[in-house]
Amino acid sequence: MSYADRLFIDMCQDILDHGYSTEGEKVRPKWEDGSYAYTIKRFGVVNRYDLSKEFPALTLRRTAFKSAVDEILWIWQKKSNNIHELKSHIWDEWADADGSIGKAYGYQLGVKHQYKEGMMDQVDRVLFDLKENPYSRRIMTNIYVHQDLHEMNLYPCAYSMTFNVTDDKLNAVLNQRSQDILTANNWNVVQYAVLLHMIAQVSGLKAGELVHVIADAHIYDRHIPLVKELISRETYPAPDFWINPEIKNFYDFTTDDVRLDNYQTGPQIKNIPVAV
Numbered sequence: 001m002s003y004a005d006r007l008f009i010d011m012c013q014d015i016l017d018h019g020y021s022t023e024g025e026k027v028r029p030k031w032e033d034g035s036y037a038y039t040i041k042r043f044g045v046v047n048r049y050d051l052s053k054e055f056p057a058l059t060l061r062r063t064a065f066k067s068a069v070d071e072i073l074w075i076w077q078k079k080s081n082n083i084h085e086l087k088s089h090i091w092d093e094w095a096d097a098d099g100s101i102g103k104a105y106g107y108q109l110g111v112k113h114q115y116k117e118g119m120m121d122q123v124d125r126v127l128f129d130l131k132e133n134p135y136s137r138r139i140m141t142n143i144y145v146h147q148d149l150h151e152m153n154l155y156p157c158a159y160s161m162t163f164n165v166t167d168d169k170l171n172a173v174l175n176q177r178s179q180d181i182l183t184a185n186n187w188n189v190v191q192y193a194v195l196l197h198m199i200a201q202v203s204g205l206k207a208g209e210l211v212h213v214i215a216d217a218h219i220y221d222r223h224i225p226l227v228k229e230l231i232s233r234e235t236y237p238a239p240d241f242w243i244n245p246e247i248k249n250f251y252d253f254t255t256d257d258v259r260l261d262n263y264q265t266g267p268q269i270k271n272i273p274v275a276v
């Protein structure tokens, strides 16, 4: 069993056993057929993954590693908000006729801000600080920009990364206001674990801990039987993570420069319904 499996099973069991049902409340998301998508939820879930020990991939079912890495590079490296620059179709429902998801995610990371050292966007600011001032306690991104919320089709869910160096290790806190546990929990964990590995490598550091703080951790009503079946499955050891050691510049990484080897998993759950 991978450590990510252990945390995932315990978190799901806790939500199923002690979660609060939103049924009958005025909720925003809907299913494809127009009915309300209710959830059972737990508030304030914190999961810690030590990336120096193993890569946090779920083995209960296969996490779509390539698509997940493609999306995190779309946001953090391409700083794009257009689905035409994304290989998967996961954002199609939230895009406008031109393919834009509005002033969300990649758009915000690409906005340049004035700092004492000059104009930089938030990603370049993180890379700059990790080189010039690695022990700073001020290295963070935040894409939850209130003045632009009205131009976002979906408000950012994973909205902030706080980077912190301890000794020669790069740690980070990922703050997430809302998490669809079945669809995207391990998807998001894998993405930010890869990002942490990439940023550590180009900053001359080792990857340390990823602390995932989730405010509203929920299982959608139509996902409950799927989650119950999923967490009863057989598990396998964590896969091996490979990152191309030649890459020294964050902007040179492609999806081919990271890989999971020996990734043995249970079967995929086909066509998970996603609440929109």
Ligand SMILES: Nc1nc(=O)c2c([nH]1)NC[C@@H]1CN(c3ccc(C(=O)N[C@@H](CCC(=O)O)C(=O)O)cc3)CN21
Pocket (backbone or CB within 6 Å): 029, 064, 067, 088, 089, 090, 091, 094, 154, 180, 183, 184, 187, 268, 269, 272, 274, 275, 276
């Ligand atoms: N309700 C909801 N849940 C989400 O997780 C979510 C949203 N909405 N809105 C925006 C994005 C889109 N996200 C998604 C949507 C779908 C998959 C998905 O279908 N994943 C497949 C693999 C996809 C692939 O191979 O490309 C899976 O099997 O997990 C993942 C993330 C995460 N976000």
Ligand SMILES: O=c1ccn([C@H]2C[C@H](O)[C@@H](COP(=O)(O)O)O2)c(=O)[nH]1
Pocket (backbone or CB within 6 Å): 028, 029, 154, 155, 157, 158, 178, 179, 180, 181, 184, 185, 188
């Ligand atoms: O990276 C992501 C993006 C989205 N989600 C989920 C979390 C929620 O289920 C929905 C967003 O709905 P809100 O009403 O805006 O909270 O999308 C995710 O888990 N991970």
